Amino acid sequence: MPIRALTLDLDDTLWPVLPALERADQAVDAWLRQHHPEVARAWPIAAMRELRMQVAAERLDLAHDFTRQRQLTLQQAFAACGVDDAPVRALWEIYFAARNRVELYPDSLPALERITARWPLASLTNGNADLQRIGIHAHFAHHVCARDSGVAKPDPRIFLVAAERLGVAPEQILHVGDDPAMDIAGARDAGLRTAWINRDGRPWPDELGPPPQLDLRNLTELADWLDAHGAR
Template sequence: MHPPIRAITLDLDDTVWPVAPAIVRAEAALESFFARHAPRAARQWPSAARQELRRQLDRERPHLAHDMSAQRRWMIERMLEEAGEDTVLADAAYDAYFAARCQVEHYPDSLAALERLAARVPLAAVSNGNACLRTIGIDHLFSFQLGAGEFGAPKPEPGIFLAACERLGVPPGQVLHVGDDPACDIAGAQRAGLRTCWIHRPGAFHDRMPEGAPPPDLHLPSLSALADWLEATHDTEPSP
């Protein structure tokens, strides 16, 4: 019999909110900034050119693969420099991009479910992305946020999960990691000794576990279903 869950670590992108709309907004915000302040860069770097630059970045700078903010800053500086624009604009351009990146649209169940979960156990965000919970306005529901850029390696690296458990002060076997990605979230957390919950929403990008992979402890369609499970579990646990 498993010990009770005493804390939850949560993925963010495509678990708490869909990431694609936020990225579309962020790219549009960068285009708008360039159009107003760096028109040569706007002309030289349409969407297709930016995508090719991202592929070039992946090839030439694999050491930045875990740090989305560093990646984007490098790309912006490169676009400005190659277009003959003043690279002093890079900080403002990144700020415009990042502000839009944090304009997320939560899944309909997410906010209420997070409130319910946080009322039962501490929550920590463990993400490969760079969205900021404080900017988004839900940091009060989390004990902390640990990103791959801060840690120095991305999920599924077991170390990032273990670092979160250490900060929570809870053994891995009593921490439930919740996420949408079978490889990064479920397999990575399993290797670190955490228990796992695969949030598999209808129409999700990740629609199946890899063949032969150990199943997650929980397989649920939403965060509200997880909140239902946690409340029922806590309500049936014996008093200490």
């Protein structure tokens, strides 16, 4: 059966996310040290990360909304220092700008150009990357994120939201992503076809059930496979 559309994970599929998250934490810390040194002293980066983990653990209702989790974390950090009106909006802008200064893997853009010349593509992410800021927005026909959908990968429902937006049956969509549980098991359980971007050549974790249909090292391999087999 031919593939009629693709869904694509973003973080760690198109760019490595950790360097961007690291820079974003550092940008927030630098701003705090300048404008609210008492908050910076009370909440160095490691402590702020721990607080965020605590917020995530306490607010399971926000599991799909990393943005709100981070904003609440900032509010709580300021409140603990006796500041009730935390400058959340300014800090969020600083965080978000740094978080979106990602460096694409070298294969990402050429592969996106090849793939989107032939197939409609939807982004499908649990994160809060902003493709407009990153500058690759035009390659995507649709954008599906956990925050707007109310559910996060690996919940099959978010994949079905993407299928509906694309107007294509799940079994004719190839989902592409780096995370065995979130991307591959999630998409498989929703009835999509699966391509694992396995840049380090790890073995498939068998406890997650059947392996992906495609186990690829990078997006060039994906574009090559699609050229050879995608239309059949």
